[in-house]
Amino acid sequence: MPSLGRARLREGDLIILGLDPGLGTTGWGLIAADGNRLTHIANGQIKTDAGMALATRLLALDLALTDLILEHQPNGAAVEEVFVNVNPQSTLKLGQARGVVLLAASRSGMEVGEYAARLVKKSVVGVGNASKDQVHAMVARLLPGAKVAGPDASDALAVAITHAHHLASARRIPRK
């Protein structure tokens, strides 16, 4: 697992877990955020075996996520809102994995931010209609030193960055 290690983290950093759910591959990315200063912690992709029963695959996904959360103790989690234009069977599969991912975060007491794909692109690249390649290039640039495990891990890091930006702007708005 590529990691910069916990030593680089400063007190006051929020650890954010971005997640890109999928039954076959779930991408994850952990960053530390202190306002708009972001540090990459780790990222990866959890794969489940298509030859196993559905319930077993969901259990494998849940166990991997639970391990990850226990190890890194993130303060918050974020996922992309789903754009459902694929076939219904794919939507159902995605939904089943997404339910397990949201549950794993929620069970650990984290609030889970959900962000529209457009907002993730705007937050990472600056424009809402950025291409996937542009997003991935900016993720690598915003998180220097991060060796990204694959496209799903990159998407997960992008949504973690979006969550960090959202928290930073929310903090700048004075509370009444």
Next chain:
Amino acid sequence: MPSLGRARLREGDLIILGLDPGLGTTGWGLIAADGNRLTHIANGQIKTDAGMALATRLLALDLALTDLILEHQPNGAAVEEVFVNVNPQSTLKLGQARGVVLLAASRSGMEVGEYAARLVKKSVVGVGNASKDQVHAMVARLLPGAKVAGPDASDALAVAITHAHHLASARRIPRK
């Protein structure tokens, strides 16, 4: 919770948990099966508050299922295979709840049987194109004394009955 109590169960009975997943309402039904002799144990419907965040609703569903499984210690679980002809957003919602339901069963070490709707109807009523009302009437007849909590609980009992019939026929087939 309507229940006949554990006292009626005999040694050798398999306790089967039927589940009808849904984000708003998940039906569940517990029966004891000794071959084709079926006994109703309990049934109910788990509802989650549409005003809460999605991850919180999934957590509430998971907690209720985990309690249920701990209390009744079922030996096996069964769900209906999903017929996805509704709109994609509904399919996604259903998928998320279904993922949590399958995980709860799987995490408790149970195998989860999945049955097509046609097979459930055939198993309970005798014909694969039976109406929902016919299924519900037969569920009540096959499980005398069961006070069924609602249509989702009835569907859950129907799939539990299907699983029991499946196990009974599997046992009649000599193993090589």
